[in-house]
Amino acid sequence: xxxxxxxxxxxxxxxxxxxxxxxxxxxxxxxxxxxxxxxxxxxxxxxxxxxxxxxxxxxxxxxxxxxxxxxxxxxxxxxxxxxxxxxxxxxxxxxxxxxxxxxxxxxxxxxxxxxxxxxxxxxxxxxxxxxxxxxxxxxxxxxxxxxxxxxxxxxxxxxxxxxxxxxxxxxxxxxxxxxxxxxxxxxxxxxxxxxxxxxxxxxxxxxxxxxxxxxxxxxxxxxxxxxxxxxxxxxxxxxxxxxxxxxxxxxxxxxxxxxxxxxxxxxxxxxxxxxxxxxxxxxxxxxxxxxxxxxxxxxxxxxxxxxx
Numbered sequence: 232x233x234x235x236x237x238x239x240x241x242x243x244x245x246x247x248x249x250x251x252x253x254x255x256x257x258x259x260x261x262x263x264x265x266x267x268x269x270x271x272x273x274x275x276x277x278x279x280x281x282x283x284x285x286x287x288x289x290x291x292x293x294x295x296x297x298x299x300x301x302x303x304x305x306x307x308x309x310x311x312x313x314x315x316x317x318x319x320x321x322x323x324x325x326x327x328x329x330x331x332x333x334x335x336x337x338x339x340x341x342x343x344x345x346x347x348x349x350x351x352x353x354x355x356x357x358x359x360x361x362x363x364x365x366x367x368x369x370x371x372x373x374x375x376x377x378x379x380x381x382x383x384x385x386x387x388x389x390x391x392x393x394x395x396x397x398x399x400x401x402x403x404x405x406x407x408x409x410x411x412x413x414x415x416x417x418x419x420x421x422x423x424x425x426x427x428x429x430x431x432x433x434x435x436x437x438x439x440x441x442x443x444x445x446x447x448x449x450x451x452x453x454x455x456x457x458x459x460x461x462x463x464x465x466x467x468x469x470x471x472x473x474x475x476x477x478x479x480x481x482x483x484x485x486x487x488x489x490x491x492x493x494x495x496x497x498x499x500x501x502x503x504x505x506x507x508x509x510x511x512x513x514x515x516x517x518x519x520x521x522x523x524x525x526x527x528x529x530x531x532x533x534x535x536x537x538x539x
Contacts, residue, residue, distance in 0.1 A: 232270075232273055233269075234302075234303075234306065235266075236266045236267075236269055236270050237270070237299050237302065237303065238256075238303060239252075239256060239258075239263055239266040239267065239270070240266075240267060240270045240278070240295070240296075240299055241296065241299050241300060241303065242255060242256055243263070243267055243279075243286065244288060244292070244296050247285055247286055247287065248285060248286070249263055249264055249267075249286065267279070270295075274291075274295065276291045277289065277291070277292075278291055278292035278295050279292055320515050320516065321346055321347045321348060321516065322347070322348050322349075322350060322516060323340075323347060323348070323349050323350070323371055323372065323516035323517060323519075323520055324349075324350045324351075324352050324369075324370045324371045324372070325337060325349055325350070325351055325352065325370070325371070325372050325374065325520075326351070326352045326353070326354050326361060326364065326370045326372070326373050326374070326375075327351075327354065327373070327374035327375065328354055328374075328375050328376055328377075329374070329376075332374065332505070333351060333374055334351075336374065336524075337349045337351075339527075340520060340523055340524075343523060343527075344519065344523065347516065347519070352364070352369065352370040358375065358377045358379075361373055361375065361377075362379060362382065362385070365385060365508065365509065365510055366384060366385075366510070368510075371509065371513065371514055371516060371517040372507060372508070372509050372513070372517045372520060372521075373506075373507070373508040373509065374390075374505065374506070374507060375505070375506055375508060376503050376504065376505060376506070377506070378504070378506055379506065379508045380506070380508075382508075384510070384511065385508055385509065385510060385511065386508070386509055386510070386511055386513075387506045387507065387508045387509075388506065388507040388508075388521060388524070388525070389504055389505075389506055390504070390505040390506060390507055390524070391476065391504070391505055391528075392476070392502060392503070392504045392505075393475050393476050393502055393503055393504065393505060394475065394476045394495055394496070394502045395473060395474070395475055395495075395496045395498075395502065396473070396474045396475065396476070396493050396494060396495050396496060397411070397416060397471050397472065397473060397474070397493075397494045397496060398471065398472040398473075398474060398488065398492055398493060398494075399471055399492050399493075399494055400469040400470070400471075400492070401489070401491075401492060402469070403469075403471075403492075405494050406491055406492060407491045408494050409494070409495060410494065410495045410496075410497050411494050411495075411496065411497065412496070412497055412498060413496050413498050416471060419470075419471050420469075420470045420471065421470060421471045421472065421473070474493070507520075507521060507524065509521065
């Protein structure tokens with residue numbers, strides 16, 4: 232039995248009209264009629280009743296339709312399984328607690344490895360659930376701020392220690408200063424991520440400083456796609472802006488910034504490390520990503536400003 236003819240049979244059953252089915256299949260009506268006749272000849276029974284230019288399934292046709300649909304569905308499932316198998320050595324499933332960082336790393340990886348595909352897998356609510364996702368094979372690689380290096384079933388590579396920085400205007404008293412405590416910036420106008428969308432700048436002052444850290448999570452929650460507009464926006468407005476070492480490492484726009492306008496924040500709460508965590512017997516795509524990152528690590532470490 233020709234599978235194409237079987238598809239023709241199912242389509243005719245759905246439309247109950249040869250002309251409409253032929254139009255849907257982009258073939259001529261005579262060709263479709265011949266295809267249906269060949270199906271009926273193969274099974275040795277009429278499968279339709281024809282009345283007033285319409286066709287209706289008879290009881291034999293209803294049985295044939297049930298099995299024909301099952302065959303075509305199984306064939307589709309088979310094709311998807313084969314495609315997944317062919318893709319398994321080139322498909323990397325990534326989970327991260329910072330999807331902006333994950334997206335930029337993915338983009339850089341795909342620039343060097345265009346034959347690969349990356350699928351972002353949402354994180355669970357708890358790091359323990361993310362660990363289970365790795366153990367159960369639901370994801371291949373975890374980019375996380377949690378250190379799982381002590382887990383005997385997993386391996387972890389330290390990526391880099393991240394820091395927070397503040398971009399300051401050229402006429403700021405902080406201009407040319409290498410480090411400062413966040414509290415020194417109280418009362419100064421800061422641009423937040425949402426401010427890039429048109430809201431008013433936020434003034435950091437007093438108790439609101441701690442609330443800002445807790446609620447807004449300034450450490451790494453700036454949308455990376457906004458960095459292309461930061462230099463002009465922040466210079467013109469004379470406001471202050473938060474950046475991270477990851478942003479300098481991953482976004483070439485940031486390398487054009489005046490280093491005298493970059494002040495590192497010394498608060499311990501505003502810095503932490505990133506880790507690559509994976510199974511000890513990680514699949515090939517994860518190993519490829521890990522190898523790629525190790526080879527390109529120098530590019531991250533040498534990005535402006537220098538990581539301490």
